[in-house]
Amino acid sequence: MASEIPDNSVGLVKPLSHRFDSSITLQSGAKLPGFELVYETYGRLNEERNNAVLICHALSGHHHAAGYHTREDTKPGWWDNCIGPGKPIDTDHFYVLSLNNLGGCHGTTGPTSINPDTGEIYGPTFPTVTVKDWVQTQHMLAQTLGIDKFAAVIGGSLGGMQAMQWTIDYPDRVAHALLIACTPKLSAQNIAFNEIARFAISSDPEFNGGHYQTRGVNPERGLGLARMVGHVTYLSDDAMGDRFGRELKSGDIALGQDVEFQVESYLHYQGETFSKLFDANTYILMTRALDYFDPAREFNDDLVRALANAKAKFLVASFTSDWRFAPERSDTIVDALIAAGKDVISTTIESTFGHDSFLLPIPRYFGVLHAYMGRIARERDL
């Protein structure tokens, strides 16, 4: 219970929403007949409208990044440790916008929404959505809020890909891009793990080709399994070892079918919890967006050319134990930015927590974020 909301919290927040009534064409060519985006804001947009910061969420994220929805909430938003008064993304200076991306399952139009053209739930017929589509719709939302240019677009993992795409698609509308635990494209291994996750979901007999909602069922085992696969790739071998070692859930090795190592219970718990809260079609859609992301592709596989028109300054941060998007992947981005003549500061943070590090208040990491955001604030006299 958060009846005592901490002083450095953004406090009680309410999700807002904006409905776009005209249709948009997505990168795939598919048209979406209007859509709704759910978002939250923290802090206050100043008169100059130059203190807006966009937070882009990762695979399983959503708009609720900071604060509490009710005093009874046991947990704050997913990046509450980083966003708030006096925190690295300081709401005393910045106006923070965080949304649930198109295709999501937390209020924004997505596979669980009704298709106005048919009156039925989209389900698996929801069109393919890409990082580029997310950036386009984020830009549309920004316009409705009177934000012409973001002081910073910030994201970790899939969120970092959106920040990168912003600098390519809207070079005049983003001053700084913070790419954290990011990669310019997925490796074959990354794609393989995503495909295993999708196959786990589609193999669940309750999946029904994606039409589970209309049949009143939910492919919970498949989605849980997908999450378990993801989870192992988010953690480092060391982090799992430190946390679980080879400890047994109870007692000694009995060599029976019931013996469980603690790491197994933990994974099952993660899978089960997640599968009750998340939509399987959205999970498939978002892993596909990850797979497709490859901004260099339309520039003859030349990342330098892809980034040539960017006008933003960049912070690129990676983590030593991240084997999903290893520091070498961030180095590829940094090298391309340098070759393209861009301003870039890069750092690799020592951490044993794997890809998940980007969500954790690791002192050096948060120190870097704090300092970099402070520099942006000073540039603007915030």
Next chain:
Amino acid sequence: MASEIPDNSVGLVKPLSHRFDSSITLQSGAKLPGFELVYETYGRLNEERNNAVLICHALSGHHHAAGYHTREDTKPGWWDNCIGPGKPIDTDHFYVLSLNNLGGCHGTTGPTSINPDTGEIYGPTFPTVTVKDWVQTQHMLAQTLGIDKFAAVIGGSLGGMQAMQWTIDYPDRVAHALLIACTPKLSAQNIAFNEIARFAISSDPEFNGGHYQTRGVNPERGLGLARMVGHVTYLSDDAMGDRFGRELKSGDIALGQDVEFQVESYLHYQGETFSKLFDANTYILMTRALDYFDPAREFNDDLVRALANAKAKFLVASFTSDWRFAPERSDTIVDALIAAGKDVISTTIESTFGHDSFLLPIPRYFGVLHAYMGRIARERDL
């Protein structure tokens, strides 16, 4: 077609089998009322009976390690590149024994066999089997063949664990142990991947709690998924990248549900092929044996003490890109062997092929094996 069987092949071979009629007690305490082991031998046991070599198979292996069963076979045994006249494990000198381990699904008694006590298929009621049990039953088989002491016990991955256990349980019966791409125990991450594989199998509605065979079904999707997970962990990120990159199965990104990267097709093919040939209960049983393996456990987690009574000489080989059982795991074994005062030669082989390297004819690797086996042959005047 192998109508032209190469000169350096062991040629046409026939699986043999031995039935043990008396019951044995397994490590779990469970009793097995007799069992049958299927095996092959290559080369000739010499008069001194000092040229026998035992090959221990890994997770999905079996007795057919070398040669061809028929002239129509399109593929030879799984380690044919390493076993044969003039090859690293030279059948001109050595008598090679290779068996399908207890609990297997290639002829040896296992979950697909009939339980003589009930007249029904064991299925999921087949008792838990450990590396120690395999070593015990391998020893029983060796005795029936008149082999008192192996010149070498050799294995990669799970096979290396058996070789290590041999030196602990039967110190007087193994002269050399070759531990390749091995580990003294699984990490939490290794266990996590195994548990995901098991959960994938048990989540398949055709699994029926393991009673699929009696119902005339097969959890092919679940087993295929399990294999896909395993496969990604056997390959390195680089190996997958070199082999598949981000190439599409056909054409350009259409952004539809049908788009497939080549790595996805490959994984599905691997999963489907495997799931038609392997038994799901055996897969569960063998991954459990991997999880349980921890010879130091009964020595207060002291690997040095666990290996104290070993009399074998050791070769420990690992591969740079193996992230499943990384070189550091082999180093742990080497350090313990040195601390225990044992003879050990160790090497880390440069390779981009990940854990799978142990099956591949990497020149330096095969050179080392050839040289080490040559030394064993010379010691014995073979």
